[in-house]
Amino acid sequence: MNNSIAEILQKSAFDKTDIVALLSAKAPEDGNKIKRRAHDILIDQCGPAVHCRGLVEFSNHCVNDCRYCGIRKSNPAVHRYFLSKDELLSAALFCAEAGYGSIVLQSGERRDEPFIAFVEDAVAAIKRETVSARLPRGLGVTLCVGEQTEETYKRFFAAGAHRYLLRIETTSPALFAAIHPASQTITTRMECLGSLKRAGFQVGTGVMIGLPGQTVEDLADDILFFRSGDIDMIGMGPYIPHNQTPMASIEPAFVKNKAFELALRMISVCRIVCRDVNIASTTALQALEPDGRELGLEAGANIIMPQATPAGVRRHYLLYEGKPCLDESAGQCRSCIEQRIKSIGREIAADGWGDSRHFRNWGKIASTTI
Ligand code: 5AD
Helix, strand or coil, rough: CCCHHHHHHHCCCHHHHHHHHHHHCCCHHHHHHHHHHHHHHHHHHCCEEEEEEEEEEEEECCCCCCCCCCCCCCCCCCCCCCHHHHHHHHHHHHHHCCCCCCCEECCHHHHHHHHHHHHHHHHHHHHHHHHCCCCCCCEEEEEEEECCCHHHHHHHHHHHCEEEEEECCCCHHHHHHCCCCCCCCHHHHHHHHHHHHHCCEEEEEEEEEECCCCHHHHHHHHHHHHHCCCCCCCEEEEEECCCHHHHHCCCCCCCCHHHHHHHHHHHHHHHHHHHHHHHHHHHHHHHHHHHHHHHHHHHHHCCCCHHHHCHHHCCCCCCCCCCCCCCHHHHHHHHHHHHHHHCCCCCCCCCCCCCCCHHHCCCCCCCCCC
């Protein structure tokens, strides 16, 4: 590690040693330089506007048993729910009226035909019902419903969804195996990311930061993976233990500030290395710090996902502890987000799907409504 942080920041291409140095720089002045560079690239590549995706967590039924996740199938304490199509549609209409431009439909994982048909049908209905003068092609729909077959992904795409989030969680095969049961493999996850691309989706992925046993070298590999994998969106957040999961008892104990600071640094370094991608400032940041999402935006993120899940079921979708915004109405979340974004001198993008410049640069879509 011979280069100073200032020298590394001058570069336009970064190798693993550079990325490790950026992720592990401790001196406050180096931290500030990294943050400033990320911010400059953000403004240059994406502009100051923040795109909102209304987040609707429509079901917590899950066939998986991820060792970190609060809604894993063998957690008996979870009250399971599934929103009706009408409930989902009213949440979508709220998002369209609130000016969000896009919606993220997220759920626990299921691969049975009734589930697939429900998602397909709900996406088509949302697309149909949200067309307006402001949104001539309806709400942008992002799906986050896990590992599916390529054929299923094609059905979802044909129904009108155009972005898909599937986190790789970690690109370290050993760490992936340690945090999942044997039935879930990193190979399948990678194959799914390929299937999503072939099905036509703009693909988002991401990792958890601060997992027990995770090193900065692992995180540097994750960033190299985002860059080489032609990823359009990155959604990452700190790992936060949930006390009803097997991983909650693992040592070393969770250190909140460390996980939080590392998550912010990851956002900045991803912005510096991947440049024109969309990066989300995720809810998990706000679970650790009240102004966590604003700090994520300042660190280099340009996407935020305001809660639009009906308030009555939000507390049943607890992936980790300390999830914020459990009791507010979707309308209150809208005003709160707007005020938070204004407080840091940024603004909400007016309508538009907010596809990443990375995607548009590659000419994969004619033009967006932005
Ligand atoms: N801490 C942080 N993130 C978590 N997720 C699941 N459980 C946790 C946890 N305990 C994240 C995973 C998953 C996404 C939907 O939520 O990265 O892909």
